[in-house]
Amino acid sequence: MTAFVELAEQIGNATAVEIMGAGTQRGIGGAVDASKPIVEVRAPTGIVSLDPADMTVRVLAGTPVGVLSAALAEVGQECPLDPEDSAATVGGVLACGCSGIRRIRYGPIRDRVLEVRFITGQGRLVRGGGPTVKNVSGYDFPRLMVGSHGTLGMLVEVVLKTQPLANKSSWYTSELSPALLRTSIYRPACIAWNGKMTYVLLEGHEIDVLSQASELSLEPAQSPPHPIGKHRGRISIDPARIGSLAKRLEDIEVRWLAEIGVGTVHVATNKDAGLHDARLAAHGEGGWLLREAGAPLLDPFGVVPSNREVMGRIRDAFDPSGKLNPGRLPFARFTP
Amino acid sequence: MGRVRVRAEPLELILYQSDAGTARGQASVVCFPESIDDLSFAIRAANRHRVSFVARGSGTGLAGGATPVANSLVIVMTRMNRILEVDPVGRVAWVEPGVLNLDLTRSVRHLGLHYAPDPSSQQACTIGGNVGTNAGGPHCLSAGVTSTHVLAADVVLGNGEIVRLGGLEPDAVGYDLRGCFVGSEGTMGIAASIAVRLTPDPPETRTLLADFTSVDAAAETVSGIIAEGIVPAALEMMDAPITRLVEEFVGAGYPLDAEAVLLIEVTGLIGGVDAEVDAIRRVALEHGARQVKVAITEQDRMLLWKGRKSAFGAIAKVAPDYYLHDIVVPRTRLVEVLKRVYEIAAEQDLLVMNVFHAGDGNLHPLFVFDGSEPGIWERVYAAGDGIVQACLDAGGVLSGEHGIGLEKRDYMSLAYSADDLDAQARLRDAFDPDGFANPEKILPAGSRCGEMKRAPEGTWI
Structure with a gap:
């Protein structure tokens, strides 16, 4: 608590603050405006309490996801935050709002957060939600904070819902169409498709994993290679439109991997205009592209939400002087 | 809106002065929108007359969330009850808020799909009301509560403006306003259409009935199952008084001499289901279960569930009045809090029955009494205070699925600090700066820093 009070004072007194995690996703949400003197703040680290019989864990927001996963694995549990780099902090993953590759089964990360403690721009320590499942x-602060890019407050502590580790977890490939696999498999952990090959992750009891794999003649495989490139982004699209998006992506120089049934499409390219082209393809299908890395001249979101006025009022309510991660989430500023 | 859809007859106003809870208010006008335009028109009209408004579904809420205060306009959503679109491949349905929960599941059953949140009132309650309270139900243990299943909503805000919150794409741009809206009890606006996720029916389902000679043993079994690393689809507990009552009512085969029973459902693929059934049976027997019966046929399973879901109907036979509580505690504290619930009932000389979502730690102590007995309501309220305190002392929360409404509004400051409540008030005001959307609910007077504390006008709780 002392650490929280000190951080609250520091934030309350600062004119501009950049909230730092491990820096693994720093390109997400827009660059922090460097025109003001910036104070970098970091959330404290550590697991506060872990009671396996409650299937919840209270953890400080600066804790690396890898450290949390190791502690949970010791009691046979996990929390599927699944960042690409396990050095990412719990708070950083939640603030960026990027869900992991097993979302089709375990849901978005916003469904994992039961309680949050955060420090507002005015230096107030606020608790929302509660430790029970x-x-x-009252209002759902845990969900509001997920994906808010540190513009409403600095996460300092969260309670997460955990789950038992699956008895078996295996990747497979298949030549069947992703749509057919989607309807044939009961609760897959992931169906990923890159236009050529479909990858399937099955989790559960060993008997069920093996029998589903043999019924559909799935081939054991490694996890799908994540698209690599200087410029990276993620498209968010109605999953029903992944097929037509894929056709558009074929015409441009990007590597991509789509999460079937979810609508997240990971894209990467070394071509400077590649991410911009992928964004246009996403817009053409009613979706949008979040810039994750590279492409410094590209707008971080590329769209302005229709309800930006409400968002602007929310931001003003928690950070009236605009000191928290200034420049991030540029559309969410109230203009009366 | 025409004359038919706007009413202000005294008798009708009385009908809409409360939900199924105990708080009474006063409506000025009642209207029945049939479209999003009607809804927006009604809200703008209320704005012009500086009148607040409150949405109402079937009126099954228990926390006074739909009770009109300050002569509000009551907007009854039951005529907006169309299922607009079902996409069986994408497993999404767009519905209007007046669609009944069970009707949605019935309409997609032939597709091998269902709508997962299943509150006990699912035959009567609306999806819109479920969104308002972030409703739960027995199967939310593994499937998650309403917020998990709501993808998007077209919402009319407090000023009549129409906005879309969330979307069919996995992540919306910016803040999760959809997440804020679900569970906001009508204080952030009213949904006119809602996109919900549909869930595939599981290939295998087993329903287990375990009976115990002590409540403690049953409660310890609950913790034991979770500690074993099993999250069943549902894990419900009933104590002796309610079990006997239900058995007389439906004849589902519940043991009449048990002190407590657990109703446990396991779903999934056969390998996992068999392993979990075995493990649950072992844990239950280790904790002193007399027997564990496994219902496999649809008919046997349905009968067991019919018993559980008609519990609240059955109590009408015992006494004319009841007061149902809704608290959640960490699952590891279930045994001690349940003990405390019985002590509190004894201290107030009240009959208490317990039928609840044990796997979630979500208790529903139910006091059954005759409200005409002098002084009885004071004892019922005193017992309620005691239960809330016991729950908070054990690290629990004020409500799991019924909401705060008026009923628990004044407990909020026991659960949250002044800064926490100020933050909640700020969030609410950001959605509804004029404060016309269901005022005086959820947050106690004085939540905003510097605000005067005052009692709501025209209400008694």
């Missing part, structure tokens, strides 16, 4: 007492 079910809770409707």
Whole structure:
């Protein structure tokens, strides 16, 4: 708590603050405006309490996901935050709002957060939600904070819902169409498609994993290679339109991997205009592209949400002087 | 809106002065929109007359969330009850808020799909109301509560403006306004259409009935199952008084001499299901279960569930009045809190029955009494205070699925600090700066820093 109070004072007194995690996703959400003197702040680290019989864990936001995963694995559990780099901090992953590759089965990361403690731009320590697996007492701050890019407050502590580690977890490939696999498999952990090959992750009881794999003649495989390139982004699209998006992506120089049934499409390219072209393809299908890395001249989101006024008022309510990660989430500023 | 859809007859106003809870208010006008334009028109009209408004579904809420305060306009959403679109491949349905929860599941059953949140009132309650309270139900243990299943909503804000929150794409740009809206009890606007996720029916389902000679043993079994690394599809507990009552009512085969029973459902593929059934049976027997019966046929399973879901109907036979609580505690504290619930009932000389979502730690102590007995309501309220305190002392929260409404509004400051409540008030005001959307609910007076504390006008709780 002392650490929280000190951080709250520091944030309350600063004119501009950049909230730092491990820096693994620093390109997401827009560059922090460097025109003001910036104070870098980091959330404290450590697991506060882990009770396997509650299937919840209270963890400080600066804790690396890898450290949390190791502690949970010791008691046979996990929390599927699944960042690409396990050095990423719990707070950083939540603030960026990027869900992991097993989302089709385990849901988005916003469904994992039961309680949050955060420090507002005014230096107030606020708690929202509660430590139990079910809770409707007041407004859902845990979900609001996920994907808010540190513009409403600095996450300092969260309670996450955990789950038992699957008895078996295996990747396969298949030549069947992703749509057919989607309807044939009960609760796959991931179906990923790159236009040529479909990758399937099955998790559960060993008997079920093996029998599903043999029924569909799936071939054991490594996990799908994540698209690599200087410029990276993720498209968010109605999953029903992945097929037509794929056709558009074929015409441009990008590598991509789509999460079937979810609508997340990971794209990467070394071509300077590649991410811009992928964004246009996403817009053509009613989706949008989040810039994750590289492409410094590209707008971080490329779209302005229709409800930006509400977002602007929310941001003003928690950070009236605009000191938290200034420049990030540029559309969410109230203009009366 | 025409005359038919706007009413202000005294008798009708009385009908809409409360939900299924105990708080009474006063409506000025009642209207029945049939489209998003009607809804927006009604809200703008209320704005012009500086009148607040409150949405109402079937009125099954228990926390007074739909109770009109300050002569609000009551907007009854039951005529907006169309299922607009079902996409069986994408497993998404767009529905209007007045669609009944069970009707949605019935309409997609032939596709091998269902809508997962299943509150006990699912035959009567609306999807819109479920969104308002972020409703749960027995199967939310593994499937998650309403917020997990709502992808998007077209919402009319407090000023009549129409906005889309969330979307069919996995992540919307910017803040998760959809997440804020679900569970906001009508204080951030009213949904006119809602996109919900549909869930594939599991290939295998087993329903287990375990009976115990002590409540403690049953509660310890609950913790034991979770500690074993099993998250069943549902894990419900009923104590002796309610079990006997239900058995007389439906004849589902519940043991009449048990002190507590657990109703446990396991779903999935056969390998996992068999392994979990074996493990649950072992844990239950280790904790002193007398027997563990496994229902496999649809008919046997349905009968067991019918018993569980008609529990609240059955109590009408015992006494004319009841008061149902809704609290959640960490699952590891279930045994001690349940003990405390019985002590509190004894201290107030009240009959208490417990039928609840044990796997979630979500308790529903139910006091059954005759409200005409002098002084009885004071004892019922005193017991309620005691239960809330016991829950908070054990690290629990004020509500799991019924919401705060008016009923628990004044407990909020026991659960949250002044800064926490100020933040909640700021979030609400950002959605509804004029404060016309269901005022005086959720947050106690004085939540905003510097605000005067005052009692809501025209209400008694």
